Amino acid sequence: MSQQIKEDLSQFIRELRSAKGSARIDLLGRFGLLIPALASSAVIVLILTFLWYESALIFASPEGGMGIIVNPTWNPNRDLYGIAIFIAGSFMCTILAIGIAVPLGMAGALFLSEFCPHRLRGPIRMVIEMMAAIPSIVYGLWAYLVVTPWIGSVLAPAFGVESNGLSLLAGGIILAIMLLPTIVTVSDDALQSVPRTLREASLALGATSTETARKVVMGAAMPGIGAAVVLSLGRAVGETMAVLMVTGNALQIPFSLFDPTYVMTSIITNQLGYAFVFPLWRSALFAVALVLLLMSISFTIMAKLFIRWGMKTRGLR
C-alpha cells in the first residue's frame, strides 16, 4: 500500500510541475482530498496504537504479562489483574443472547419475507427498524426497571432460585432484544434477494410454501444470514450500557442463569474513572479494551470471509 502511495505521490508531483492554471487547482484539490481520506482510515491505526501503548505496561510487567488473559483473579488492591472472568462473562452473555436472537430472528425474517400479509409487512419492518435506532441506554432503563424485577420476582422463584434479577439471564435477554432488529432486517434482505424463480421451481415440484422457505430460500440466503449473525456477535460482545445496568457486576464466573456476572465492557465503564491514576490498574483496563477491539476486528473479517465463501460455494454472484 505504501508503495502505491509513493507512486501516486511522485506521479502527482510530476503532473503538478507540468500543469497550468485550473489544471493545477484540480491537482491540488486531488491532493487535498487524499489527506482526509487517509486520515479517516488512519483513525483505526491510531486506536490500535493507543490501546497497545496504554496496555503495554501490564503486558510487560511481572504482575501481569500475557497470563492475565487466563487468570481469573481481579483484585486491584493486591495488584492482581486477571481478566479471565470478564472474558468468560462476555462470552457467556454473548452465547446466551445469540442463542435466543438467532433462531428467533431467523424465524421472524422468514415470516416477514415469505408469509407476511402484504399490508402488514411495511409497518412491521418500520417497527423493527425503529427498534434498531433506540439508544442502548433506553433499553437499559427498561431492562433495569422492568426486566430485572420480573426475573427476580417471577422467573427465579418459579425455578426455585433466589435472585434479585440482576443476572446473566437479564443480560442475555436485553442483548438478544438489541441484536434482533439487525438480524431480522439483514436476514430479511438476504431472503428477499433470493430470486422468485427458485421459489417457483420448488413449488412446481409440489413443495408446500414452508418446505420451499426452509429448504430452498433459507439455503440460498445462508451467506447473508451468516454474515448477519457474525456481525451481531461483534455487537453483542461490545454492547455496554444496557448490559452494565442489568448483569449485577459481581466478580465471579456465573454458574446459573440467575447468577450475576461481569462483562468486559462493564469493567472498563465502572473502573476507568478512578483507575486512571494507578498505572497498572489503568493499563489492565486498556488491555481489556484491546482484547475487545481485536475481537471486534476479527468478527468483521470473519463476516467478510463468510460472505465471500458463501458466494463462491453457492455459485451466486
Added chain:
Amino acid sequence: MSSQTRQLEQDQVFKEEIPPPEDGRLALIIRYLKMQARTKRTLSDFLFKILLAICILVIVAPFFMVLVQVLSVGIPEVFGSGPGQGLEFFGTFPGPGLEGGIRNAIVGTILLMVVACMIGIPLSVCGAVYITEYAKPGTVTSAIEFAADVMAGIPSIVFGAFGFAFFVDFLHIGMGLIAGGFTLAFMMIPTVLRTTQEALKQVPMALREASLALGATKWTTTWNITIRAAIPGIITGILLAVGRVMGETAPLIFTAGNTLGVPTSVTGGGSWVASLPYTVWSYITDPREYLQAKAHGAALVLLLMVLAVDIIANIILRKLTRRVV
C-alpha cells in the same frame, strides 16, 4: 400454500353454498381448518406459519413495552405542569428536589452533535469523494473501505477508552466538549463514509462525462455536478450517523465530563458538557424517585430526537430510491 390460494378456495366455497348467517363464519373457519389439517404436510405447513407469526410478535413486543415504560413516566415530565415539568423541564437547569429540568443535557447533546458533525462530516465525505472519484480501484481504496467496516464494528466503550487516552490524556485537552465531540466524530466516520460512497456510485457516469466534455476540470465537475447529484444520499448517511451517536453514552463517560450548566469555555474545566444519554444513566441508577422520573423524561426526549432523525433519514432515502428507479 399461499394466502391467495386460500382466498380462492374460500371464494369458491362462497359460490357453492351460502351458509346460514349466524354460524356461517364459524363453519367457514372450521372448513378452513379442516382443509389445513387434510394431510400431515399441509398441517405442518399451517402450524409452521403460525409458529413464525408468534415469533414476529415476540420480536416486536419489546418495542411497545419500552415505549409504554418511557411514555407512562416520561409524558408527565415532558408535558405536565408541575414543578420541573413541561416547559420548565426543557428550559431550566437542574435544581434541588423536584425543581429544575434537563436544559443542560439538551444543550449539551446539541453542542456535542455540532462539534462531531464539524469534524466527522468533512473527514468522511472528503474521504469518500477521494476513493470514488479520484483513487484508482486498488489497495488504497479497499484499505480505506476495510478500515471503515472495521471501525463500524468497534464497541462504543473502546472509542470511549481511546478518546480518554488520546484526547484527554495524551493531547492534554482534558475532558469536555472537544474531547467528547471528537470521539463521537470518529464514531460517525464509517457510516457517513460508506453511505456517501454508495450515493456517489449511484450518480450516472454520463453526468460526469457531460460536464467534462464541456471542458470543466475534474475538480469543478466533482463539486458542482457529482456531489450535488448525490446530496440526498449523503444527507441520509449523515442523519443516520447522527441518530446513532446521539444516543451513545459509553464514549462520553470518560471524555465529556458532566455539568449542571452549559459549557462556558472551549477547553479546561469550563468545557465539561452534559448529554441526554449520560443524564438518563446517572438519574436512573439513583434511588431518588423524582430523579428516576426525570430520567424517563430525558429518555423520552432522547427517543423522540433519535427517532425523528431516523425517520427523516428514511423518508429522504425512500424519496431518493423512488427517483432513481
Added chain:
Amino acid sequence: MSYDYKIEVRDLSTWFGKKKILKEISCYFEDNSVTAVMGPSGCGKSTLLRSLNRLNDTIGSFRMSGEVLLEGENIYAPDSDVYDLRRRVGMVFQRPNPFPMSVRDNITYGPKLHGMKDIDELDNLAEQSLKKAALWDEVKDSLEDPAPNLSGGQQQRLCIARALAVDPPVLLMDEPVSSLDPISAGKIEELITELKKEYTIIMVTHNVQQAFRVSDQAAFLYLGELVEFDKTKRIAEAPSDDRTEAFITGRIG
C-alpha cells in the same frame, strides 16, 4: 377413472387484478404428444401454462374462472390437493434455476418431499433421471458439486431431470431454450422429442421454426384469445386465421 384427454381446459379465463389475461380458452392436450403454445409477447402463453399447475395461485391478485381437468379431475376444485397436482405436472422454466445445492440434492429434492427416504433408491432415481435428461455422462463424477457451477445448457437439463424425478405424467416447459446458446438449445430440442414417448409435453415458445420442428399440435394465442388450435402440420401448411399467418411469417411478434 376414464378420461378423454390428459389435460382438458374448459372456458378458462384469468385475471391479474382487473386485467383479464386469458379469455375463455378451451383446448386439450393428448397423451404422449408435444403441444407448442405460440404467440407474441404478453399474449398470455405463460399464464396459460402456469394455470395448468396452479402456479399462478402464488401471485397476488390472481383470479380465474372455468375448469382445468387433469385426467378427468378438476384441479381447481376446492378439495383438490395442489401439492399432489404439482407433483403430477412438472415444470421447466425459461431460465435455468437450479437450487443452490449439489447436483444430487437438486434431483432428490422433489422425491424427498413426497416421502422417499431410502438412500439407495434416491441415488438410483437420481441416476435414472439424469440419464433421461441426457446429462448423466457429463455429471456422473461431480454429483456433489454445486449445481450453479454447471454451464447454462447443463443447468437446464438438470432442471428437466429434477422435474422428471417426481415422475410427472405431464411436463410444462416455459420457453425452455430461449436463454441458451444454439448448441445447448439443439440438445434440449432433441431431448424433448425423446421424452415425448413417455410424457405429455406442453411447451411455450416464441420461436415458430422450433414449434414446427418439435410439436405435434400447436396453439396460437393472441391478446389472451385462443386464435388457432390444431395439428402443427396443418397450421404450418395453411393457417386458418390471418393473425396466425402474420405471426408465422414474422409480421407480428
